[in-house]
Amino acid sequence: MSKEQVIGALEQALGSENVISKKEDLVTFSFDATPDMPNPLPDVVVTPSTTEEVVKVVKIAHENKTPLYPRGSGTNLSGGTIPLEGGIVLSTLKMDKILESDPDNLVAVVQPGVIIQELNNEVAPHGLIYPPDPGTVATATMGGSVSECSGGLRGLKYGVTKHYVMGLEVVMADGQVARFGGKTVKNVTAYDLVKLFTGAEGTLGIITEITVRLIPAPEARTAMLATFDSLEDAGNAIRGIIASKVIPATLEIMDQVTIKTVENFSKIGLPTDKRAVLLIEVDGIPEVVENEAEKVVKVVTENKGELKKAKDDKEREGLWAARRAALPALAQLKPTTVLEDATVPRSKITEMLMFLEEIAEKYNLDIGTFGHAGDGNLHPTILTDVRNKEEMERVHKAVDEIFKKALELGGTLSGEHGIGMAKSKFLEWELGESGMDVLKKIKNALDPEGILNPGKMVSK
Numbered sequence: 473m474s475k476e477q478v479i480g481a482l483e484q485a486l487g488s489e490n491v492i493s494k495k496e497d498l499v500t501f502s503f504d505a506t507p508d509m510p511n512p513l514p515d516v517v518v519t520p521s522t523t524e525e526v527v528k529v530v531k532i533a534h535e536n537k538t539p540l541y542p543r544g545s546g547t548n549l550s551g552g553t554i555p556l557e558g559g560i561v562l563s564t565l566k567m568d569k570i571l572e573s574d575p576d577n578l579v580a581v582v583q584p585g586v587i588i589q590e591l592n593n594e595v596a597p598h599g600l601i602y603p604p605d606p607g608t609v610a611t612a613t614m615g616g617s618v619s620e621c622s623g624g625l626r627g628l629k630y631g632v633t634k635h636y637v638m639g640l641e642v643v644m645a646d647g648q649v650a651r652f653g654g655k656t657v658k659n660v661t662a663y664d665l666v667k668l669f670t671g672a673e674g675t676l677g678i679i680t681e682i683t684v685r686l687i688p689a690p691e692a693r694t695a696m697l698a699t700f701d702s703l704e705d706a707g708n709a710i711r712g713i714i715a716s717k718v719i720p721a722t723l724e725i726m727d728q729v730t731i732k733t734v735e736n737f738s739k740i741g742l743p744t745d746k747r748a749v750l751l752i753e754v755d756g757i758p759e760v761v762e763n764e765a766e767k768v769v770k771v772v773t774e775n776k777g778e779l780k781k782a783k784d785d786k787e788r789e790g791l792w793a794a795r796r797a798a799l800p801a802l803a804q805l806k807p808t809t810v811l812e813d814a815t816v817p818r819s820k821i822t823e824m825l826m827f828l829e830e831i832a833e834k835y836n837l838d839i840g841t842f843g844h845a846g847d848g849n850l851h852p853t854i855l856t857d858v859r860n861k862e863e864m865e866r867v868h869k870a871v872d873e874i875f876k877k878a879l880e881l882g883g884t885l886s887g888e889h890g891i892g893m894a895k896s897k898f899l900e901w902e903l904g905e906s907g908m909d910v911l912k913k914i915k916n917a918l919d920p921e922g923i924l925n926p927g928k929m930v931s932k
């Protein structure tokens with residue numbers, strides 16, 4: 473079929489109100505939150521509401537070997553939704569139903585277009601939470617965050633998305649519907665395909681239903697702000713907190729560039745003269761929270777830091793709003809923000825922080841670093857301008873060095889933002905030739921025509 477015939481077939485299958493093909497409407501779907509990417513237009517965008525409609529779209533794509541790009545809210549930071557080869561973008565935003573909230577079994581079942589925060593709003597009256605909370609919790613979809621295996625601020629204690637996905641319904645590349653896992657806590661039936669599709673970045677199938685685990689909301693919590701005159705002291709305090717057997721729900725860092733920028737942006741009284749701040753929250757039953765907070769105070773003081781506890785919910789929310797403002801605040805300074813998420817073992821955080829300062833100096837770049845320090849997941853953010861070709865060359869060299877260093881320190885290319893287009897060229901550094909071979913075999917077996925999100929993570 474020609475492109476026009478494919479669009480006609482999609483209109484017939486879904487109704488023309490669910491098919492977008494005007495050029496001006498397609499522009500929105502040519503980019504996501506990732507900078508420095510090509511922005512090709514898709515030929516068409518479809519907005520199915522049900523699994524049956526997704527099946528119809530996939531069958532049309534399969535029969536015509538048309539590239540198919542699943543898309544949630546487009547907030548990913550690895551070029552995951554860019555329609556590199558034109559074709560069809562499948563937006564899940566109309567698949568936005570919470571199908572079941574089941575407090576007795578501590579699970580919920582959702583369509584992929586449900587926004588993460590909406591799930592939390594739904595289960596909160598039952599005293600439950602769904603812990604994965606990327607900075608985009610109020611905008612990102614469940615389907616997108618499962619496909620990226622998103623982490624977030626609570627990853628240190630509560631883990632990341634893959635620790636909460638119990639079951640999936642997936643439309644495979646040929647249009648078959650497969651279901652894996654379910655509501656039971658224990659399930660060792662066959663391969664763990666739930667994990668395979670979690671983090672597959674839309675390259676192996678389209679997720680149409682997600683069953684997730686919920687947990688009781690913590691009874692009490694204490695948020696703290698620790699300030700330091702040196703990055704080394706802050707790094708040592710992070711190690712010290714974990715070594716004292718306290719696993720905070722959140723342990724975040726902001727360097728001085730980020731502190732100054734966030735303060736300028738949100739005026740909440742952050743100490744701009746300090747080299748680093750840690751935002752720490754311990755939660756659980758009140759006695760444990762009190763005890764853990766005391767241990768944190770001790771470690772921070774031993775590492776020459778000063779500590780302030782949030783005295784009420786308002787102050788606590790102010791601290792977290794400041795942390796969530798880190799990226800938007802940095803993004804105001806220059807037209808382009810190149811944000812990485814190379815991750816190192818916790819014991820290597822100090823070394824990585826110092827290395828990032830060296831890299832900023834070596835390549836004469838503005839780098840603000842913040843991130844989930846407690847799990848070694850730093851977000852060095854290079855402030856630049858894609859139109860400045862000479863500076864972009866230095867940016868690319870700096871990024872190469874950051875990834876090399878992370879791997880050298882026993883870390884990984886991505887703690888939570890995925891591989892997409894942005895990091896596929898580095899993948900072999902981490903996986904080696906044989907690891908890449910396994911990846912390609914899985915991709916070829918499940919998507920032999922290579923129609924699902926081509927050009928991302930691993931090519932056919």
Ligand SMILES: Cc1cc2nc3c(=O)[nH]c(=O)nc-3n(C[C@H](O)[C@H](O)[C@H](O)COP(=O)(O)OP(=O)(O)OC[C@H]3O[C@@H](n4cnc5c(N)ncnc54)[C@H](O)[C@@H]3O)c2cc1C
Pocket residue numbers: 504505541542543544545546547548549552553564584605606607608611612613614615616617618619620621622623624625673674675677678679680799800888889925
């Ligand atoms: C300001 C900011 C802060 C962020 N903070 C964090 C953070 O703290 N932690 C973190 O982990 N991430 C973070 N992110 C990255 C991003 O928000 C997450 O990856 C997010 O969960 C993606 O959700 P989405 O709905 O936007 O997915 P999209 O960007 O639309 O899609 C992401 C990927 O999933 C695929 N996909 C989408 N839906 C489906 C589906 N139904 N089936 C199969 N594949 C699908 C897409 O093809 C793409 O490859 C941040 C991003 C921004 C811009």
